[in-house]
Amino acid sequence: MDNLIDGHCGWAGKDPLYVKYHDEEWGRPVTDDATLFEFLLLESAQAGLSWITILRKRDGYKEAFHNFDAEKVAAMTEADVERLMQFDGIVRNRRKIASAISNASLFLTIQKEFGSFRNYILRFFTTEVPVRNRFRHLSEIPVTSPEAEAISRDMKRRGFKFFGPTVCYAFLQATGFVNDHLAGCYCYDSQD
Helix, strand or coil: CCCEECCEEHHHCCCHHHHHHHHHCCCCCCCCHHHHHHHHHHHHHHCCCCHHHHHHCHHHHHHHCHHHCHHHHHCCCHHHHHHHCCCCCCCCCHHHHHHHHHHHHHHHHHHHHHCCHHHHHHCCCCCCCCEECCCCCHHHCCCCCHHHHHHHHHHHHHCCCCCCHHHHHHHHHHCCCEECCCCCCCCHHHCC
16 A cells, blocks of 8 residues: 555545545544544444444444443443344444443543543553654554553453454544654644
8 A cells, every 4th residue: 555645644545435534533633532432432343344344334333322422322231232233334243332332331430530531541641642653654653552552451451342452552543642644644734
């Protein structure tokens, strides 16, 4: 895959949905917990799959998981899991659906403990956020970081599922805790 395509990071390719996501969302700092929960749920669903698969089903996830309302998701039951196993709008993986519900409950617990989920994430960084990497080639971008490994380890200890270090790093990239736009990408300097 090319490093840059039409001035943006090559991983977005030419798919209009992917390019729009790259240009308008990926890497932009997210400060509200509602959006952080949305990305937590979506990134967890993506584990083992391509991001474009989840991106194409984002509206289905929004419908299935109460517009990404963490309190409503945490209140879902086994009957909801069964219902969603029949819903074509999402990836129908029982373990991932169940983990979305349990992760929502754990997300709310973290909010209460730290004041916000964002505060919880920030405590793992010893440098200014966003971390501004200056990679010039896609091959330089790592799949994890010390922060992602520490966050993932702590979240696993708390009971989170489908949020290993690689998924966690993708979450940090998507939500702007880390700026991994390539240095030549026109989004690189517009993310802060």
